[in-house]
Amino acid sequence: MAQPHDTSYKLLFSNPEFVRDPLLGFVPQAWVGQLDFGTLEPLNGHYVSEDMRQRHEDMVWRVRLRDAWIYIYLLLEFQSTPDRFMALRLLSYIGLFWQQLEKQRQLTADRLLPPVLPLVLCNGDQPWHHPTELAALCHPPPKELQALQPQLNYLLATRTITRTNNWPASATWSLP
Numbered sequence: 001m002a003q004p005h006d007t008s009y010k011l012l013f014s015n016p017e018f019v020r021d022p023l024l025g026f027v028p029q030a031w032v033g034q035l036d037f038g039t040l041e042p043l044n045g046h047y048v049s050e051d052m053r054q055r056h057e058d059m060v061w062r063v064r065l066r067d068a069w070i071y072i073y074l075l076l077e078f079q080s081t082p083d084r085f086m087a088l089r090l091l092s093y094i095g096l097f098w099q100q101l102e103k104q105r106q107l108t109a110d111r112l113l114p115p116v117l118p119l120v121l122c123n124g125d126q127p128w129h130h131p132t133e134l135a136a137l138c139h140p141p142p143k144e145l146q147a148l149q150p151q152l153n154y155l156l157a158t159r160t161i162t163r164t165n166n167w168p169a170s171a172t173w174s175l176p
Contacts, residue, residue, distance in 0.1 A: 009076050009123065010059070016040045019061050019074065022119065026157045031065060039064040043071075060097060068108060071116045073097065081126055087134040090118045091152045118154035132156050 012018050020037045043060045059074040073094060075086075083089065098113050108114050122128050131137060134152040141149055 009121075013059055013074060013076060013121075014042060016061075019059075019072065022074075022121065022157060023072065023117075026119070026155060027117070034065060035070065036064040069114050071097070071114055073116050073118045075118070075120045076123070082122065082124055082128040082130050084130045085137060086120060086130065087132065087137055087152050087154060090120070090154050091134060091150060094118065094152070118152070120154055120156045122156060122158045124158075128156060128158050 016037070019040060023032050023035070040061055040063045043062060059076065061072040061074060062069045063072065064070070073090070075090065075093070094116050097116070101107065101113065106114075120132075132154050134150060138149065
């Protein structure tokens with residue numbers, strides 16, 4: 001359910017600088033420094049599933065890494081309670097996103113699906129203690145099926161609000 005500050009955050013994160021900064025600050029891999037942030041551009045974040053149910057993801061951006069596009073799937077969460085099954089939701093959203101790219105023939109030069117970086121920014125009041133890996137939500141399969149299970153991990157950044165006496169609150173984003 002949408003909360004009043006959803007629109008403010010979506011407007012804030014529609015600015016390329018507010019997408020660049022969390023990437024540089026929260027993605028702990030060196031390749032992020034090689035991204036060409038001058039190519040950072042927003043994409044449509046609304047997709048329709050095969051059974052015609054509409055899904056609204058929050059924000060999808062793309063940016064060039066050398067000669068290829070990398071897609072940043074930025075999910076802004078404004079829930080009062082964390083979602084235990086966030087990895088499952090992201091698997092569905094990214095699958096719909098990839099289906100749209102395939103239908104529009106926007107695959108990589110070698111006709112493959114492009115890489116996606118799933119990043120969840122959580123603005124809830126409660127700490128996020130749920131897994132960021134899909135496999136942690138699934139009953140362990142028999143050894144023979146392990147390699148056939150879907151895989152998805154996502155990065156999570158949470159916002160902490162600090163209040164000191166009667167001073168205004170300050171917010172800090174961090175990785176759990």
